[in-house]
Amino acid sequence: MIGISWRREQGLADPLLKRILEEAGLDNVPQWNKEDDVRTAAHDRWMELAEERDGPINPEQQIIDDPATVTQRVFAKAKELGADLVGCTEIRPIMVDLDFDMPHKNVIGIVVKEDYANVLRGSLAIEAETFHVYVEVARIATELAAYVRELGYPAWAHHNGITQIQAIPTLYHCGIGELGRHGSLINPDIAANFRPSFVTTDLPLEFDQPLEFGVQDYCEKCNLCRNNCPGDAIATDHIVTEGIKRWRIDMEKCYPFSRLHDAYCHICVDVCPYVHKENGDTEKRQIYKAYMKQRKEDGYRSPNRL
Numbered sequence: 001m002i003g004i005s006w007r008r009e010q011g012l013a014d015p016l017l018k019r020i021l022e023e024a025g026l027d028n029v030p031q032w033n034k035e036d037d038v039r040t041a042a043h044d045r046w047m048e049l050a051e052e053r054d055g056p057i058n059p060e061q062q063i064i065d066d067p068a069t070v071t072q073r074v075f076a077k078a079k080e081l082g083a084d085l086v087g088c089t090e091i092r093p094i095m096v097d098l099d100f101d102m103p104h105k106n107v108i109g110i111v112v113k114e115d116y117a118n119v120l121r122g123s124l125a126i127e128a129e130t131f132h133v134y135v136e137v138a139r140i141a142t143e144l145a146a147y148v149r150e151l152g153y154p155a156w157a158h159h160n161g162i163t164q165i166q167a168i169p170t171l172y173h174c175g176i177g178e179l180g181r182h183g184s185l186i187n188p189d190i191a192a193n194f195r196p197s198f199v200t201t202d203l204p205l206e207f208d209q210p211l212e213f214g215v216q217d218y219c220e221k222c223n224l225c226r227n228n229c230p231g232d233a234i235a236t237d238h239i240v241t242e243g244i245k246r247w248r249i250d251m252e253k254c255y256p257f258s259r260l261h262d263a264y265c266h267i268c269v270d271v272c273p274y275v276h277k278e279n280g281d282t283e284k285r286q287i288y289k290a291y292m293k294q295r296k297e298d299g300y301r302s303p304n305r306l
């Protein structure tokens, strides 16, 4: 299957970011110029894991006459390896990078949650957690792909070190969450505070269905992410792509805050009330209230603490 989704390049390979950096008199993303052991170690680790994305397939293939049972086994393995959420679906062209010929039929989405308490420790703490979780999901995908190959089926891991899978449409069809105004998927238990990885495979699986629990209706009246975005980058009106309602992020307005400061901006996700709204987590609710108090004191659109 040939992919149809354009992937935004990172750093100077992205012409829009390159122009914004030049206009700000910068030759690179400031965070990438600074010495950062956490970032370097994480990058080295997921590049190391990229070397192990594929491997030998057990020639004694298990005959699968009950995809539901094997799906449960694979999901249990993913959880044993450390995944918080797992889902799977059939691969569609929109899930694959433009012009890439994906040899596999199915994809498993893997998610590990981030510690929301970092919002009170500042953006560098949020960023360090992000790198930690990206390494975790890369390890889980790598080990899960090896597990599937041991069942006798081809499988590749996809993560920050190497991927041809587009996260948002894939996780949507894996039933991980509903698309919020801020452009991320919201899960009832862990909101949008998570990082993903994937395994593509030909292992027969029982597919999940998209998850809908009223997020998009709530977003119509909530607007907290839009009203807190320092770049005013989040759309008022929605569009529809492949039958799915979504709100666009204007990257020209987002980049000055998400790429030109000491740490990545994560405000739109962190102000989302779904962090406590559906799961009834009282500890997260207290953290959320304290964080929103900070935002109010700073001014809702403030880029302070980035």
Ligand code: SF4
Residues within 6 Å of the ligand: 180, 181, 182, 183, 215, 218, 219, 220, 222, 223, 224, 225, 226, 268, 271, 272, 273, 274
């Ligand atoms: S902050 Fe509000 S509008 Fe934004 S994604 Fe969350 S629920 Fe939707």
Ligand code: SF4
Residues within 6 Å of the ligand: 228, 229, 230, 231, 232, 233, 234, 249, 253, 254, 255, 257, 258, 265, 266, 267, 268, 269
């Ligand atoms: S990352 Fe920051 S600047 Fe970008 S859309 Fe979210 S809140 Fe706005």
